[in-house]
C-alpha cells in the first residue's frame with residue numbers, strides 16, 4: 001500500500017517520503033480501516049523531527065495520528081464493528097500511522113463516523129477534540145457557570161475546546177489574532193481577545209480554568225488571571241509547576257491526550273446535535289504529505305489541514 005513514511009528523524013522536507021509498504025497485520029482486537037482521509041497535527045512534524053521519542057526508526061515507519069475511513073477487515077475478537085462501517089479514530093501509532101491507504105486500529109479506539117460529516121471533516125476531529133474534551137472534563141472540571149480562558153481559540157485544539165466548553169455551559173473567553181477573532185466568535189466564545197492588540201492579562205481576571213495551548217510566555221502570564229484555587233491545564237510542558245502552584249495557590253497540570261473510542265462516540269453525538277463543528281482549512285493529496293506537514297509547521301492555522309488518501 002502507499003503511505004507517508006520516515007526511516008530517520010530530520011526536517012520534514014528531508015525525511016518524509018511516500019513509499020510502498022506492507023498493509024498492517026490485523027490483531028484479534030483490531031479493525032483494518034481503508035483510509036479515506038487523515039488529519040494533520042503539529043505533533044506529526046514534532047514526531048518527524050524526533051522530538052517525541054527517544055528511539056530511532058530502524059525501518060519505514062508510517063506517520064499520522066488520526067483518520068476516517070471504511071472497515072474492510074475485522075479481527076477474530078472484534079464485536080463493535082463490521083466490514084463496511086464508516087469510522088473515525090485517533091490511531092495508536094505503535095500499530096502504524098494514519099497517512100496510509102490502510103491502518104489497523106484496536107476497536108476500543110474507534111467510533112462510528114458522524115453521518116453528517118465528509119471523511120475529510122471527520123478525519124480532522126479525533127486528536128484535537130479528544131484533547132479538548134480530556135482537558136476540560138478530566139484535567140479540570142468545566143461545567144455550567146465555569147469561567148474558562150482558552151488560548152489559541154482559532155487553532156485545532158482551541159476551536160474544539162471553545163465549542164465543547166460552551167456545550168458544557170461554561171462562560172468562554174478566548175484569545176486569537178486577526179481574522180481568527182471572528183472565527184472564534186462564530187464558534188460561540190463570549191469574549192475574544194486579540195492577543196496582538198491587547199494583553200490578555202489586562203483584559204481578563206478571576207478565571208476558574210485556563211486551557212493553555214501555547215506554552216512559554218503565554219502560559220507564564222496565565223497564572224495571574226486565575227482566581228485563587230483555579231486550575232491551569234496545559235497541553236505543553238509547565239516549567240516549575242510545583243513552585244507556580246504554591247506561588248499562585250492554584251492547580252497546574254500538563255498532560256498528553258490519549259486515544260479513546262468511547263469519548264470519540266460522545267464527540268460524534270455532539271457533532272450530530274450541531275454542538276461541535278469541524279473546521280477544515282486545506283486538503284492535500286497523499287502524494288503531497290510533505291507539503292501538508294510543512295503547512296502545519298508554518299503555523300497560523302485557521303482550521304485543520306487534512307490529507308485525502310482516497311476519493
Ligand SMILES: NC(=O)c1ccc[n+]([C@@H]2O[C@H](COP(=O)([O-])OP(=O)(O)OC[C@H]3O[C@@H](n4cnc5c(N)ncnc54)[C@H](OP(=O)(O)O)[C@@H]3O)[C@@H](O)[C@H]2O)c1
Nearest residue numbers: 042043131152154155156157175177235255256257300301
Ligand atoms: N499534550 C497534548 O496532548 C497535545 C495535543 C494536541 C496538541 N498539542 C500541542 O498543542 C499546541 C497547539 O496545537 P493545535 O493543534 O491547536 O495547533 P494549531 O492548530 O497550529 O493552532 C495554534 C493556534 O495558536 C494561535 N496562537 C499562536 N500564538 C498565540 C498566542 N501567543 N496567543 C494566543 N494564540 C496564539 C495561532 O493563532 P494565530 O495565527 O492567531 O497566532 C493558532 O490558531 C501544539 O504545540 C501541539 O503540539 C498537545
